[in-house]
Amino acid sequence: MIIVTGATGLLGRQIVERLLTRVPAGQVGVSVRDPRRAQDLADQGVRVRQGSFTDAAGLAHAFEGASQVLIVSVDKMGEECVEQHRTAIEGAVAAGARRILYTSQMGASASSRFQACRDHADTEEALRACGVPFTSLRNGFYARSAAHFLVPAVDSGRITLPADGPVAWTAHADLAEAAAAILADEGRFEGPTPPLTGGQALTFDNIADVATEVTGRTMTRTTVPDGAFREQLAGQGVPAEAAEQLLGIFAAARAGEFATVDPTLSALLGRAPITLREVLREQLPRA
Numbered sequence: 001m002i003i004v005t006g007a008t009g010l011l012g013r014q015i016v017e018r019l020l021t022r023v024p025a026g027q028v029g030v031s032v033r034d035p036r037r038a039q040d041l042a043d044q045g046v047r048v049r050q051g052s053f054t055d056a057a058g059l060a061h062a063f064e065g066a067s068q069v070l071i072v073s074v075d076k077m078g079e080e081c082v083e084q085h086r087t088a089i090e091g092a093v094a095a096g097a098r099r100i101l102y103t104s105q106m107g108a109s110a111s112s113r114f115q116a117c118r119d120h121a122d123t124e125e126a127l128r129a130c131g132v133p134f135t136s137l138r139n140g141f142y143a144r145s146a147a148h149f150l151v152p153a154v155d156s157g158r159i160t161l162p163a164d165g166p167v168a169w170t171a172h173a174d175l176a177e178a179a180a181a182i183l184a185d186e187g188r189f190e191g192p193t194p195p196l197t198g199g200q201a202l203t204f205d206n207i208a209d210v211a212t213e214v215t216g217r218t219m220t221r222t223t224v225p226d227g228a229f230r231e232q233l234a235g236q237g238v239p240a241e242a243a244e245q246l247l248g249i250f251a252a253a254r255a256g257e258f259a260t261v262d263p264t265l266s267a268l269l270g271r272a273p274i275t276l277r278e279v280l281r282e283q284l285p286r287a
């Protein structure tokens with residue numbers, strides 16, 4: 001049985017939906033924190049069990065009978081996040097999985113300027129050490145994150161952010177389709193995949209033009225120094241640690257950590273990836 005965690009989250013949910021087009025529902029299980037939120041999957045014949053990466057004993061039940069376990073990374077950063085991933089990896093090993101898959105990020109590196117990418121590198125180390133074959137899905141930067149950064153600009157028309165660099169923005173739907181294809185073709189990738197990215201790397205200068213066209217509202221990009229951005233976030237009540245994590249995204253982008261455009265995702269999909277323009281059209285309201 002293929003077990004997918006995080007199936008009540010945005011990416012995990014779409015991975016399961018795409019997997020069900022390739023594999024009979026009876027061969028798919030999900031490990032979720034709140035099974036009530038996966039009732040529709042249970043109704044389709046998917047095995048739904050409760051599992052949290054903070055409860056190793058519960059994971060033994062959730063991962064029972066697993067051939068492959070796809071661990072969707074948690075929505076946290078730092079040691080707590082890596083510790084939860086280690087617990088999930090140990091749970092998959094204990095369940096006897098033949099392969100463990102993990103949603104990493106294209107910038108995963110111990111020397112990344114972005115905390116999440118250092119966490120992904122630490123998790124990949126744990127995967128290398130676990131003794132079970134693994135596939136680390138080096139996902140491109142979510143295009144939804146770009147849309148998120150644009151939310152204040154929808155009202156103000158001003159994209160006020162630190163200096164950035166080109167980012168190969170990638171759609172959840174494409175990453176989900178790729179994960180499902182890789183799960184259904186066990187062992188297609190060994191270790192970290194090539195970066196699974198959209199077809200173009202864009203800066204916020206470029207994005208301002210795209211967002212202007214998509215929303216019908218003129219959006220102007222202004223660069224703020226990191227220190228001023230930090231103060232702005234503090235003024236909005238953003239905790240200092242979260243502010244540093246956000247600044248890390250821009251520092252990493254400036255260093256080119258998310259700039260690579262790679263054809264692997266497109267090859268897996270058998271078509272061009274969804275563009276940032278399409279994601280913004282879906283995510284941003286028109287003026």
Ligand SMILES: NC(=O)c1ccc[n+]([C@@H]2O[C@H](COP(=O)([O-])OP(=O)(O)OC[C@H]3O[C@@H](n4cnc5c(N)ncnc54)[C@H](OP(=O)(O)O)[C@@H]3O)[C@@H](O)[C@H]2O)c1
Pocket residue numbers: 005006007008009010011012032033034051052053054072073074075076084103104105139140141142145
């Ligand atoms: N590639 C990128 O650019 C990028 C950008 C942002 C985030 N990410 C990573 O990609 C992941 C998936 O993205 P997403 O959009 O699907 O995020 P999401 O909707 O926030 O989903 C996160 C999932 O993690 C689950 N989770 C959190 N803590 C858990 C725990 N202790 N045990 C088991 N499951 C736990 C959540 O469970 P519930 O459904 O119960 O809340 C949720 O299903 C994120 O969590 C993050 O690690 C990647």
